[in-house]
Amino acid sequence: MHSFGYRANALLTFSVTILALMCAMASISDTFNSPSPTAHVQVLNINRFQKKSNGDDEIGMTLSISADLQSLFTWNTKQVFVFLAAEYKTPKNAMNQVSLWDGIIQLKKDAKFSTKFKNKYRFIDQGSNLRGRNINLTLHWHVMPKIGKMFADKLVVNGFQLPYSYR
Amino acid sequence: MDVYMALFPCDSTLEDLTKRLHSLAAGFHELMQMKLVLYRIDANKMDWQGQKVAEQLMQIMLVVFAIAAFITGYVLGSFQLMLYVYAGGVVLTTLITIPNWPFFNRHPLKWLDPSEAEKHPKPQVVMGSVSKKKPAKK
Numbered sequence: 669m670h671s672f673g674y675r676a677n678a679l680l681t682f683s684v685t686i687l688a689l690m691c692a693m694a695s696i697s698d699t700f701n702s703p704s705p706t707a708h709v710q711v712l713n714i715n716r717f718q719k720k721s722n723g724d725d726e727i728g729m730t731l732s733i734s735a736d737l738q739s740l741f742t743w744n745t746k747q748v749f750v751f752l753a754a755e756y757k758t759p760k761n762a763m764n765q766v767s768l769w770d771g772i773i774q775l776k777k778d779a780k781f782s783t784k785f786k787n788k789y790r791f792i793d794q795g796s797n798l799r800g801r802n803i804n805l806t807l808h809w810h811v812m813p814k815i816g817k818m819f820a821d822k823l824v825v826n827g828f829q830l831p832y833s834y835r
Numbered sequence: 836m837d838v839y840m841a842l843f844p845c846d847s848t849l850e851d852l853t854k855r856l857h858s859l860a861a862g863f864h865e866l867m868q869m870k871l872v873l874y875r876i877d878a879n880k881m882d883w884q885g886q887k888v889a890e891q892l893m894q895i896m897l898v899v900f901a902i903a904a905f906i907t908g909y910v911l912g913s914f915q916l917m918l919y920v921y922a923g924g925v926v927l928t929t930l931i932t933i934p935n936w937p938f939f940n941r942h943p944l945k946w947l948d949p950s951e952a953e954k955h956p957k958p959q960v961v962m963g964s965v966s967k968k969k970p971a972k973k
Contacts, residue, residue, distance in 0.1 A: 686901045743912040
């Protein structure tokens with residue numbers, strides 16, 4: 669600790685090391701949070717159900733979601749990315765997952781919400797398998813921390829059966 | 836380049852160059868003597884005891900501020916507040932431990948005067964008088 673520069677260097681490296689430790693502890697403190705989110709999804713109307721010219725089915729629907737994701741937020745949460753997916757099984761694919769709507773929630777108070785919308789992204793099947801198909805409407809979320817690992821989870825909200833004929 | 840040309844002009848003799856080299860060496864020796872004196876002046880800024888105190892103080896203060904910052908941030912639920920408290924702690928520690936405050940110099944060592952040191956020359960190591968120990972048994 670002889671000279672000014674020596675002390676300045678020692679202080680800088682020590683303080684940055686301790687900062688790294690603090691951030692690691694902040695990230696680990698997230699594991700003490702046990703979230704309990706709730707969600708409710710309802711299909712209000714099937715607006716359009718057609719077979720496109722290339723042979724694929726397409727659906728346009730109006731949905732409403734009301735959810736409470738406030739328990740996902742901790743002091744180390746930057747934002748939550750949430751999306752609603754329609755999941756179903758066809759003879760060709762074991763799992764099909766089509767995203768219908770997504771959103772970014774940055775504040776805890778915005779995590780309790782209720783919206784009504786037409787599907788933000790097009791619901792197109794790989795083939796013509798949607799008539800009468802049972803689909804699961806699943807809410808997925810990705811919690812992005814300020815520091816540390818992002819974790820994702822989902823909640824299967826309810827099932828829905830698609831109509832048997834085009835309209 | 837000018838200094839070089841002034842020191843070593845193209846038309847000088849070998850004797851001339853040797854003289855210049857000798858004067859350079861003498862000057863360098865004087866510079867080294869001056870440097871030794873400067874180090875002794877530098878040492879009066881913070882003594883050994885003060886250096887130890889400064890190092891300990893820096894480490895303790897940083898750890899204490901880190902713990903305080905983490906607890907504050909966790910309890911109040913604000914990551915940003917934790918970083919602000921810690922940054923404030925780092926600045927405070929810098930102000931206290933890095934400059935050469937007088938309270939770090941309470942036990943100064945009295946260095947020997949250079950003129951005094953010349954009166955007591957260092958003992959010379961005589962080559963060849965080092966005794967070699969032969970192994971007693973083979």
